[in-house]
Amino acid sequence: MRNYKRKTPKRDPTILRGAVAAMKSGISLRAASNIYGIPRSTLLLHRRNNETILPDESEPSEVDINDVEIAPKGYKTVFTEEQEKVLEHFLYVTNDYFGLNAKQARSLAYQYVKHVKVACPLSWHRDEMAGLEWFRSFKGRHPKLMLTKPERNLETTNVAEFFANYFSVVKTE
Template sequence: MPFNYRKKQTTRKRSNLDLSVIKNALGDIDQGKSIRGVALEYGIDRNTLRNYLRDRSKLTKISEQGSQFKTSMIFTIEEEKALVEYLIACSKMNYGLTRQATMQLAYEYATMNSKKVPDCWTSNNCAGKDWFRGFMTRNPELSLRTPEATSLSRSTSFNRKTLLISSRTSKKLEKNTNLKHITSLTVMKQGVRLYKSVPK
């Protein structure tokens, strides 16, 4: 399956059906109106109306799941939002997760909530690549970038107060010496590495 599947222009879009509209349409058909006339009146496809006429138990599925429910979804929208919020919170605490760690977290989250997962998830103890690709496209606020390896002390101390102090000291250095080409930014960049290497 291609990564970005494009539907053909000739195919119809699925309509998000309302339960009350379908019940009203079925009531009109029961009163003796034609299926085609009711379909035109309510703007519902006549084959859809025929399906609901044959099997009225499908109406309970609409009330429970909605007409656009995807059966292959592992997490609900709320659970996926909670996972996104957790990943963003980890990133703000300078503990951004890699792709593999995110896939393992998704598998653990699914097993804790006793979700039905594919067999490849259980054999690998992590979510699949296809799920991760779909997860990233559904949540564009997340981005997977190779983080710059920064220590916690360096990232937390990078604030307005320390920048003012460093700019004052660099100005004092400029006055005392003839090194006018050195700016506070180049002084800040010349640091000692106090961190581990970034995982690949």
């Protein structure tokens, strides 16, 4: 979803950790839900995520709250923040010299995925370009990025200057 508005408040991670640790100590799922005021489905999700430290419910034992992991919320991202900054810079530079349309920018994003060898959706491999929804979100995160139509005639000085900048960026990685 592009503009998802959360309907419930975020849960305090320390309370979630305490509830999961209490379940390991012998409290039932329903009792922990009532005590901590957290829905059973949420507690069940976090209990399943911590099965390595909660191997057997038949043996209650003390669990340190710091051992309990809380799964991060939100969508999985393709690029890290640093990789996205590099991609943004590359798109700026490329757009300044050549001009890019949306499909070319999506194709460059896919080529960057292959270069840095990160996991991406299967549709990217099938289409050999980033998805349209990803691109819309990327443009939303980087509103200064303006894609222009490619120029018909490229001057050789612009091409030489572009590749000089390109190789300097690649060497810094």
